[in-house]
Amino acid sequence: MKNRAIEKHFNLLDYALSSLWRRKLKNMGIITVFAVVIFLVASFQILTSSLTETAERMLAQTPEIVIQKMSAGRQESIPLAYLDRLDGIFGIRAAVPRVWGYYFDETSGANYTVMAADRSLMPEGKNLEMAIEGDFPAAGQGEAALGREVAANLKLAGRRTFSLFRPDLSLKSFRVSGIFAESTDLLTADLIVTGLDEGRDLFAIPENLATDLLLYVANPGEISTIAKKIAARLPDTRVLTRPQIHKTYKVVFGWRSGFASICLLTALAAFAILAWDKASGLSAEEKREIGILKILGWQTADILVLRFWESLAVSGLAFLGGCTAAYLHILFLEGSLFRPVLLGWSVIHPSLKIVPVFAAGDLLLIFTLSVLPYLAATVIPAWRGSTIPPDAAIK
DSSP states (O other): OHHHHHHHHHHHHHHHHHHHHHTHHHHHHHHHHHHHHHHHHHHHHHHHHHHHHHHHHHGGGSOSEEEEEEETTEEEOEEGGGGGGGTTOTTEEEEEEEEEEEEEETTTTEEEEEEEEOGGGSTTGGGGGGGEEEOOOOTTTTEEEEOHHHHHHHTOTTOOEEEEEOTTSOEEEEEEEEEEOGGGHHHHTTEEEEOHHHHHHHHTOOTTEESEEEEEESOGGGHHHHHHHHHHHOTTEEEEEHHHHHHHHHHHHHHHHHHHHHHHHHHHHHHHHHHHHHHHSOOHHHHHHHHHHHHTTOOHHHHHHHHHHHHHHHHHHHHHHHHHHHHHHHHHHTTTTTHHHHHOSOSOOOOOOOOOOOOHHHHHHHHHHHHHHHHHHHHHHHHHHHTOOHHHHOO
């Protein structure tokens, strides 16, 4: 009995596919429009997951804790004397002062991020060489390492030197020691890294001050405990932990993708309405076909199953086509259609040399947002069509 039921469903599926092929132009139009809608939704979902995973991988070597001094809700330079107030907190491997800020390039209209720190104080400072094609800037030598987009924006054309303006409009010269690797573009595209003294000179920051303090923790499991102790000792500071920074990246990519996806829901709703209209408005040929099938002994349940297989075939092909196109769009075109939405509208954009991440949860979400509404939109029209009296259908 079970084998007969399976054979029956295979026969219904075979008839459904042949019926779709007889009306191939109409069905190909529906599949194409449906696949485009799924492509848009899937592209955002894949790009968001890929960016989040890439950011987490790149941030794995970042300091566990960052301390920033706050005044009236705004960040200001932190005195190096605050390092002495951290003595006695068990678990801190190293504390590194950092100077950083934004530099506006009036020529191109781009903002560069300038960062300066003493690499010798960082526990894993030697590993930074792996992220640079060339050499890491040597302390006190007026050297700088550039992100790939910064190097392109400065139009060095083979030159190894460039200059930036200090606050008093005098020029500060740098020699390019290396270029950050392409794999780090998500974090380094707009970055200029130099020595701590050079950073202080460029931004006119006194030697007893820094922009923030980087803390490296021996046991990652104690990050939150150490952060609480620091906040108690330095109440006028903001203590940021690595998990919080990871969460911020997820939230930023997530809300931008979610906002765009909500906008795309209107396209999904419009397509569902179109599917309802097409399914409820049976042509004379389709009504005649239903009448003939009922005269031949088909039951209403059989016709409903037939319509289900037709809808599933259409939505399945559109789903596979849309998801495949979205994957290829991220892999080969770097998500170029939606890059400004997720990465912002700045002059400098990182190139997205990332591997698309397509988890089972993403597939299920896309399937739920696209295929299920289409199947639901065709259920009632399919039932109405299957209840047409045979004599009325073949007139």
